[in-house]
Amino acid sequence: MSELIHDPHSRRYRALGTGLAGAVYLFLLAPIVVTIPMAFGPTNELTFPPTSYSLDLFAIFVTSPYWLGPLFESLKVALASTAVAMLAGVPAGYWIARHEFVGKGLVTGIIMSPLIVPTIVTGLGLYLYFSYLKITGSTLSIVLGHVMVTLPYVVVMIVAGVNKLDRNLEFGAELMGAGPIRMFITVVVPQLVPSIVSAIFFAFLLSFDEVIISWFLVGPDTVTLPVKMYSALQWEISPVIAAVSTLLTMLSVLVCMIAIAFKKSTPIDG
Numbered sequence: 001m002s003e004l005i006h007d008p009h010s011r012r013y014r015a016l017g018t019g020l021a022g023a024v025y026l027f028l029l030a031p032i033v034v035t036i037p038m039a040f041g042p043t044n045e046l047t048f049p050p051t052s053y054s055l056d057l058f059a060i061f062v063t064s065p066y067w068l069g070p071l072f073e074s075l076k077v078a079l080a081s082t083a084v085a086m087l088a089g090v091p092a093g094y095w096i097a098r099h100e101f102v103g104k105g106l107v108t109g110i111i112m113s114p115l116i117v118p119t120i121v122t123g124l125g126l127y128l129y130f131s132y133l134k135i136t137g138s139t140l141s142i143v144l145g146h147v148m149v150t151l152p153y154v155v156v157m158i159v160a161g162v163n164k165l166d167r168n169l170e171f172g173a174e175l176m177g178a179g180p181i182r183m184f185i186t187v188v189v190p191q192l193v194p195s196i197v198s199a200i201f202f203a204f205l206l207s208f209d210e211v212i213i214s215w216f217l218v219g220p221d222t223v224t225l226p227v228k229m230y231s232a233l234q235w236e237i238s239p240v241i242a243a244v245s246t247l248l249t250m251l252s253v254l255v256c257m258i259a260i261a262f263k264k265s266t267p268i269d270g
Contacts (some may be wrong), residue, residue: 017237018216032249038239039246057243067240077139077214077224078207081146085154085203090196092190098167108134110153122148123216130217145213154155157202161195162188164182199257209248 040053060065096108114122126145130136165188173183191197211226217229225244232238 001075027126035242035245037251040244057240058247060100061243061247064240066249067225067244070223070225073139073222074208074225075140077146078204080139080143081207082203084143084147085150086196086200089151089154089199089203090158090189090192091184092151093155094162094184095193096155097162098158098170110235111155114148119212126213127216136217137222139222141217142214142222142224143172145217146207146210149210149213153206154203157195157199158192161192163189172249201258202242205252206228209252229268 027150037050040055041049092111096104117162123145124205126141127136128149130141130144135141163229169187169191170183174180178186209226211230213225214224215230218224225248229241229244232241
């Protein structure tokens with residue numbers, strides 16, 4: 001083993017692997033490194049590096065109805081779709097993890113299908129289906145579309161959390177006379193709190209950041225923030241986009257840090 005560690009070829013391969021990993025990380029971080037300084041640049045141009053620094057772009061974002069309307073629409077859609085995905089995903093994940101039933105593979109495949117089907121295909125299908133129902137362009141259609149995207153991730157995280165739980169506690173509650181619903185609420189849910197919180201944050205970020213399905217389903221009065229950003233890039237190069245991107249990046253990092261900290265503070269005993 002010591003000969004392998006000190007072997008020149010092994011050291012060379014490790015150095016090469018470290019260099020490649022570093023290059024990949026730099027490539028992934030480059031858009032953030034470029035965008036954040038531009039958010040503090042002048043209001044009349046989008047350049048890197050900025051010719052001057054100020055908070056004017058952030059001030060325009062938080063005071064302009066052009067941006068605040070889509071922001072509130074995105075928040076409304078993300079909160080609603082997260083709530084629906086959690087209400088459906090937590091019981092579904094528990095049932096899939098704990099029970100065997102006829103058609104389990106089919107049901108699981110249907111729930112997980114949005115992870116396999118290209119998002120643009122899902123968006124087109126939802127557009128045609130909701131057009132038939134005459135709800136395209138409404139907030140309801142966007143929420144339902146986002147639920148299709150977020151639900152599989154919620155189910156996966158809940159199934160992973162349930163698999164770590166001690167089934168003897170559930171058996172004990174049932175032996176003591178607790179019904180399935182009471183046992184689930186009083187025994188399972190408290191143990192699943194870290195997984196549930198992580199699923200909530202993940203579903204919220206996915207919904208808030210979704211652009212492809214939203215592009216198919218939005219209407220004149222239901223434009224979400226990512227769609228507005230894409231439209232602004234397509235039809236006009238507004239420097240405010242850099243400020244919006246920076247705020248979204250900060251929001252994502254903050255949510256991830258909170259989720260990780262919460263999960264560490266409430267470990268699940270397997």
